[in-house]
Amino acid sequence: MKLQTQLKRYARLIIEEGINVKKGQRLVIAIPVELVGFGRMLQETAYEAGAGFVELDYEDEVSAKISYCHADEKRLSTVPESLRMKLMEEQKEGSAFLRIVSSNPDLMKGTDERKIGRIRQARGKALQDLSEYQMKSLGAWCVAAMPNAAWARKVFPKIKNDEQAVEALYEAIFHTVYLDRKGDPVANWKKHQDTIMEHCRIMNEYRFKELYFHNAAGTDLHVPLVDEHIWGGGREFASVTKQWFDPNLPTEEIFTAPHRMKTEGTVVASRPLNLGGTLIENFRFTFHKGKVTAFSAKKGKDALEMLLESDNGARRLGEVALVPFDSNISNLNLLFYNTLFDENAACHLALGASYPTTRTGGDAMREKELRACGMNTSSIHVDFMFGTEDLLCDGITADNRRVPVFRKGNFVF
Numbered sequence: 001m002k003l004q005t006q007l008k009r010y011a012r013l014i015i016e017e018g019i020n021v022k023k024g025q026r027l028v029i030a031i032p033v034e035l036v037g038f039g040r041m042l043q044e045t046a047y048e049a050g051a052g053f054v055e056l057d058y059e060d061e062v063s064a065k066i067s068y069c070h071a072d073e074k075r076l077s078t079v080p081e082s083l084r085m086k087l088m089e090e091q092k093e094g095s096a097f098l099r100i101v102s103s104n105p106d107l108m109k110g111t112d113e114r115k116i117g118r119i120r121q122a123r124g125k126a127l128q129d130l131s132e133y134q135m136k137s138l139g140a141w142c143v144a145a146m147p148n149a150a151w152a153r154k155v156f157p158k159i160k161n162d163e164q165a166v167e168a169l170y171e172a173i174f175h176t177v178y179l180d181r182k183g184d185p186v187a188n189w190k191k192h193q194d195t196i197m198e199h200c201r202i203m204n205e206y207r208f209k210e211l212y213f214h215n216a217a218g219t220d221l222h223v224p225l226v227d228e229h230i231w232g233g234g235r236e237f238a239s240v241t242k243q244w245f246d247p248n249l250p251t252e253e254i255f256t257a258p259h260r261m262k263t264e265g266t267v268v269a270s271r272p273l274n275l276g277g278t279l280i281e282n283f284r285f286t287f288h289k290g291k292v293t294a295f296s297a298k299k300g301k302d303a304l305e306m307l308l309e310s311d312n313g314a315r316r317l318g319e320v321a322l323v324p325f326d327s328n329i330s331n332l333n334l335l336f337y338n339t340l341f342d343e344n345a346a347c348h349l350a351l352g353a354s355y356p357t358t359r360t361g362g363d364a365m366r367e368k369e370l371r372a373c374g375m376n377t378s379s380i381h382v383d384f385m386f387g388t389e390d391l392l393c394d395g396i397t398a399d400n401r402r403v404p405v406f407r408k409g410n411f412v413f
Helices: 003-019 033-048 061-070 073-077 081-092 113-126 149-155 162-176 185-206 301-308 339-345 367-372
Strands: 026-032 053-059 096-101 141-145 210-214 220-224 236-238 243-245 254-256 264-268 273-275 278-288 291-299 317-322 348-352 381-385 392-396 402-407
Touching: 003 033, 003 096, 003 141, 003 162, 003 185, 026 033, 033 053, 033 096, 061 113, 073 113, 113 301, 141 339, 149 162, 162 339, 185 254, 273 301, 273 381, 278 301, 291 301, 317 381, 339 381
Parallel strands: 026 053, 026 096, 096 141
Antiparallel strands: 210 220, 210 392, 220 264, 236 243, 254 317, 264 278, 273 278, 278 291, 317 348, 348 381, 392 402
């Protein structure tokens, strides 16, 4: 199928299923400046779907790197009041937010990782009060991706021609969202989402108090869950704007909230973590009473340390996610160097904030109430992967029965 045809199908999937834009709704699209053509295609598709107003916020990560290297740190750490006012206005209006990511995994090589970490930390804290719109699913939001030459060469190092590498990455991305299958792209995606929702239903019926993970790589981890936790995945419902939406395209995960004070043991990452352009490789964490008490990394340790120092909640878990090893993304056997894809190829955990919607009544709770019931609060939420082909996961019931959940990296049901 020709690229232009596939792009139109992709745009329709993002707008109609990812965002599920409402008639008359304002849609804000954050997109790299290099993708102006696709941005306009999304804009037209959104208007055809009934959007009331579509604005494009163009981003330039190369320009951002130049500023990181040369501008004053205090200035870069300060969030302009104009940006805060813009976000407040958009949220008050009930806007939907779409982000198209297309990063160069190696862009930040040679930069001051600690400086960048401090800047991200400061900006995250400054905007934390406005993060609830997405963290609590008050409004619709979605993240999807598009390729670029640098990213494509990283994923396909044996392909020396940029055009061919980009074409290969297009094919991989389209495969992850089922666009390479016959039939209507939205209908195909909804069928996939139904499978995810069925896994959520089964896990919610078990009401496990704890999950136990083990594999040959060294992961030996007990992850107690919060009381009244909810397994989510696939579709989310925006409680204020009253619409279903898909936060991530692609997605293969179901997820819930660990208890912030109770995780015990060691977890070994199975894939690198791309943290804002800094690649962290071969890392592990040890937890005691819910907190990271020791960590190591072969590469990117300074960036990892800065992440853990972000705030009081950064060393605790906010999410545990189950992803079958035998899945549409994992079976590509590719390392995307992009969390949107790599987290959906393997079971993962997230340092930082819990999603309030993963606990009954959590979306109506304040920070103090969330922490009191075991949910984690933080200015960060960073996923890292630990799933492997041999991963075992048992669910522990309230009466201490062990129920197999994963064997050899996959669901048993």
